[in-house]
Amino acid sequence: MQRSLIHRLTQPTTTISVLLLVLGAIGILLSSPKWLVPVAPWLSPAFFLCYVQYTTLRRKWLWLFVAIVPASAVATLDVMPFPWFVLVFVVLLDGLKNIVLYGIHRWLTRNQQQFIWTLVFPSLWTVREFVETQGDIGTFASVANTQYSFSWLIQLASVTGIWGITFLLYWFAAVLVWAIGKYAARQPFARGLLVYGSTLAVVLSFGIYRYYSNETASAKTLTVGGVTVPNLHVLERLYTDATGKSVQIDPKASPASAVLQEANRGLIAFIEDPAPARFQLGYQAIQQQQDSLFSLSERAVARGANLVLWSEGSALLPKSGEPALIQRGQAFARRYRVYLLMAMGTILPGKLTSDRLFLENKTVLVDPGGRVINTFYKNHPVPMVERSLPGDGRVPAIQTPYGTIAPSICYDAEHIGTMRQLGWKNIGLLLLPSGDWYGIAPYHSYMAVFRAVENGCSLARQVSGGLSIFTDYRGNVLASNDFFSGNDRLTVVNMPVANVPTLYTRFGDWLAWLCVSLLVVFTGKALFDRINRDRTMHRHRTDKSLTDDELRTVSVPKQNL
Template identity: 25%
Template sequence: MVREVLTVSERAPWWRAPAAVTAGALPCLAFPAPALWWFAYVALVPWILLLRSAPRGRRAALEGWLGGAGFVFAVHHWLLPSLHVFLFAVAALVGLLWIPWALLVRELLGGTPGPGRAAAALVLVPAGWLLSELARSWQGLGGPWGLLGASQWQVAPALRLASVGGVWLVGLLVVAVNCALVLLITAPAARSAALAGVTGCAVLTGAVWLWAPRPEPVGSLRVALVQPGLVPDSPDSPERRFDLGERLTGTLAGQRPDLVVWGESSVGADLAARPDLTRRLAELSARVGAPLLVNVDARGADRPGIRKSAVLVGPGGPTGERYDKMRLVPFGEYVPARALLGWATSVGKAAEENRVPGSAPVLMDLPGRPGVRLGPLVCFESAFPDMSRHLARGGAALLVDQSATSTFQDSWAPAQHASLSALRAAETGRPVVHATLTGISEVRGPSGGRIGPALSTAASTARVYEVPLARGTTLYVRFGDWPAGAALAALAVYCAAAGARAVRLRRPGPEPSAPPARTVRGSAGRRAR
């Protein structure tokens, strides 16, 4: 088998391998910071054209792997200063998930597909892409960062689609358009099917825009975001950050906020072990006239290990409402299989000690606003659609994500992270507050649109936002990840049909029956009579 793979590789032109890596990396331009959202609808075309022309399935698998690795590396390239060479290993590992999609592309789009195969491709090629996204969305493989549908975070019709089927439905639509463009370019006999596919995508988007239920306004909430800005690393950085957050929060006195939100790791010591910090926060809450949602990143005085916890503090101190971050960042907050991969700490900035994850989501009652419940998330968790959906189903009126991306301050990471709040708001029909230590902080309304100006990475300030609340339930909250289920079902039917066809072709036919014997009478026989 190895000899056969090498032979195929030797026959392929040398440029195909680097072309696969480059083609796989192209979609990263659709995400922030470039944010060329329209590019997502053509970004896969070069990669698909390359895969459909692969001489054999093994070559398509190789180029699917290389392209997947290129995509993962490009979308996460800002991790390079932290992970160093380990990022290449991660990209190579996760890139394997695109091999099934590459084989589907070659099978369904290779050669000159007719209308039937083209119609199947318009369904199954997007489904295959979604399969790779679902697999890599597992936290152990890095989580759902850089989902293709998330590139449409600023497109109102796409956000409406997200309210129906989440980011998964948006991703299916984007891949289907790319697939249709390839058919228009390469398959004259299938152009009618390709045009029908593009038209179908447009009709679906229009129907959703007109028909899908919209969030119903029901009052508002005055929420203050406190962004202290970059504090140089030093032994006293947590104390300096706390002091700056305290000073900025004090400027909110008289502005009548209902809630003040600090970013991730805004408190660097356990409040049970530091009564002085608890007292300062309580006095600050009384002065401003609103509870503070802070984030404690510290070893617990009464609990083992280091946790990141959202803690609500009122004039009387902590209210008892506390949420411990459940989904930790691989390598940043824990090292998977540390006994095997612990060497990552020697080549990058991987966590020296695993943090302790929380066990369950928490809904917090907002003091002074009966019936208003907060759904806290911490940083990386805003990338997971299921977490915000669970909080919305439980009755959250406001989703709050406390984040910190100061390690990647001058990269694409802050803008990429902030953009996720638009998807989570649209999916749930609930406003989302994205509060960070160093930017980008922003607020999204129940439909995903931005409320007020964002706080850039250069800002050090506190700002009050009038956040509209909404009631009602989106179809995504009600029915969940149904596009993923539909895609998997379509792939299962295709695989079953392909398997049955292969069995029929391999099954031996009936043995041909021997021709009936004929009696041949020669001249001697005739003479004998």
């Protein structure tokens, strides 16, 4: 019965082909940050690959596209902060990329039965992710992010970066489909499974060792107080001032939602002319916001915080109001003898145009003596959404009595090239004020944990609209606080401040480049085989002395491991 089932997969009927597509599409849905089931990303590509390798369905590439695109659209809705027409374009483009990768894999591995060719599939997807991370999207779409709950596996990122996790996941699909084909053909496949199983066992053994070995047990610690005060009421008051109408924003609304787009009318009017006479309710809300931030910061200090961290853009205000806020922060830090990292969104007033950057998304760090010791601008504003002045690309290393700390902001953590500075500069604690929304929480917070594992540092990610999370260099969660849980959005946690050197910091994206090299070799081998086979066929047509046995020797690859 088992062999009959395997034969159905390798010689699928229309029903089996459709079933493979449906299962693959369900896997896409269950890989979404909204409904994540961590095993789904391991299985979904296996279903699609089995379909591509074995089905004889007419227009099979079209049907593959039809299966992938709608599932991806549903999975991405409310996750990407883009208008619907941009989302449609992104999903269609992503679907085409998927089809191209499956097509390249089919072309490269046609008639290739050796186990070594299972490396093609994971190499293709690893290289694709590697190329995409060089652009604005960063690591946001990496499948490795879906494995954040597998603590032993994510330790691999300290050696290979996220590429090792991506590679293992897609290699699993390739090995599974390869083994199914071998089993159906009554050919040996145990050695191949042993190779993959042994590799995975080594990776997990390393992960277990690293996860349960605490190399920062004797490190200096810093008590961090994370503070979040929602600022949606500021947008609501600005809207009322600008339009004379009221609006109520659901805290779970996505950035592309109709209610937030409507509320932005008030913000746009405020950006173009923030006259106090016109925006009386707005300025009152801004002042209340700041009062609440300092009140909650005082509570953090009372609970023992040596450093107070605000979430991204906590203080939204025009440029003219910035000096007073900074002076208040300096007085606070001086009075309580603490570090204060104020995260603010400073508006640069003026007429809005399609290319004008009107926001400074930044942090200001004040030391216990009341001195401003660092002003940091977000290095990587969210593309097509955030029109803020970018930073200089550097991550500052700030020396304190507790160890070396560094600020960055939210989306910066999706850019591994920038974040590798954490390891190079021996940063012990990354302060990452962030702003999320319901559709990507808590997924987006756990994505940042990979940067801590890769670069051997602790992470304090205080978040508005998501999960605030505090981890050590292993990704071990020391404390967390869900924005939507109804708590007071204050977290105080004792954190180690020490850097643990990693191979990834030293050697970087070596595995991604190895995958590039493998694809070059496999492509060369496939081209050589095809040229050789074409020449042999030509000789067969022109030289009748070549026997059928000789032709088959060249045309059919060896079936061994």
